[in-house]
Amino acid sequence: MKFAAGATRGLSHETLVTALRAAGEGTRLRILALLGDAELTVKDLTSILGQSQPRISRHLKLLADAGLVVRSVEGAFAFYRLAEDPSGVRVADLVLSQLDPDDPVHRRDRERRSAIRAANAAAAADYFAANAAVWDRIRSLHVPEAQVEAKAVELLTGRTIRALLDVGTGTGRMLELMAPHAQRLVGIDASAAMLAVARANLSAAGVTNARLAQDDVYALSLGTDRFDAVVVHQVLHYLDDPARAVREASRTLRPGGHLLVVDFAPHTMEALRTEAQHRRLGIARHEMADWLADAGLETVACLDLAGSDDTLTVTLWLAVDPRIVADDVRTREGAFA
Template identity: 35%
Template sequence: MLELFKALADPCRLRLVAVLLKSELTVQELTQILGMGQSRISRHLKILAEAGVLTVKRQGTWSYYRAGEQNPFFTAIRPEFERALEQLPERRGDLAAVAQTLEARRKRSLEFFDQHAAQWDELSRTLLPVPEYQAGVLALIPEVAVLLEIGVGTGTLMAELARKAKQVIGVDHSPAMLVEARRRLVQDGVPGAELRLGEMTHLPIANGGVGCVVANMVLHHAPDPQAVLAEIARVLQPRGTVVLADLARHEREWAREQLADQWLGFEEGELKAWLEGAGLFEVTIERLAASGAEDVLLVKAVKH
């Protein structure tokens, strides 16, 4: 308890904790948000991490910080502590700066996919091969009235998804990707499929509007994966199902530039904690591996 109080007894560290309770950020991003030098930020982060207030996740050469649960006392006081942080004089400006940072991540991703939409299937398959997993994804999807695929891309799954639901909706933030998806839907003759322009964190779907959400290799492109999972929970009806396919944690740093990956895959425990934090339970995770390919995680969860 004394260690925690010492760690929090600094205005700069309070601002850091307040920001990292909202988002997972790098040191470089935090220097821009708080307008401080990197050495100063790094020193404060070290103190907070040693007190168990923050955790650090290293992905390649980047380190992401977020609020942690290593200090039981901090976990116990966290709800009231978060409310008190709203009174910080810099709070409004810090939140605006966080929003700008996440928007910059989103814009980089959008520009990349608009530019590479026509070549995307070949590009991703060649640069970052994965084991064949589509049959596994389809096996996890229940038959529902309305099914939503987020990050529909070029529409490679839409024809198969249409067999699982009366109505299939595909959402993507890239207009160029939606052009490619529409071309594929016409080519494959998929009836009852609808494509919509939208963000993963602001889906153009009503609360409880779908029975199943599919996210195929999209979460590692999301600026804020936890916000995406919360939005998925919002649009799912009670007992609705989410099915995810994504990369397991890897160290291919070049994927950030060549494939616009925000994250170098995910740990199984990390995904399970995020899903449960979003109100999604009965989580099952299967890891698929193949020689010469990156491991893939197949995930299923249910909204209570």
């Protein structure tokens, strides 16, 4: 067989046999179908499929060994999702495209998965409600969130975004806003509880091109030169070393990629240190300029959104990785390897 220049080669004999053998079993096919548009834990899958934890874990290991699913850890939980490696994607897509969506077995599985999602969403809502008072008070102190969000989206769009990273995703709001503008999105947060809130929010919004992971803003496990856009939205004022977080976020940018930072301008509201655990009372323009320069980025925009005299000012910084785009030889799938 001959391949045209730039064409995608097929899989090796052994790779294809291993993947098809893993997918060609009743329970494992049900697992693949369930993971088609949602991340699930072993506990979720045992509840949906009515099988023991050891059996489900064994099936997941075989699927993972075949490159069809991947595992990520959040605190005490491990989430599974379909693999994003090109070879795994092709086999999973091929198999799942042949499934009848109205098959009674898979329809019942989806119904039980919906019940699991509803329970998870309720738990996330409880956590959000417990913290809502603090968040609502902070929102009341600055320009309306809708204005900030609109300006953030405006700054990021207008260019191709194959892969976007949201550092400190919180409730997942930036992922929800950017989902129509990016092919793939990743949101990371140090808090498993906040990731549960984000997962529930994204599910309710119908966002299917984003994934979430627990990670460290100072030591991201996502590799280098992976993303066309990185967002750090209202995160740096919580950190002891925000400059280090900026450097780490910039490391994940592809050549020509953009970093958007949104945070408060300097202010004097000392109460936020105790009420909301803010480590810094805003960030000055010259500080951010230094941090971006030290990270090897060039600032292309800096905008203030100010409220009334007694409210906080929100500043948006947009910076670009000055390396030429031609230096970037990675494919879209590389961002999720």
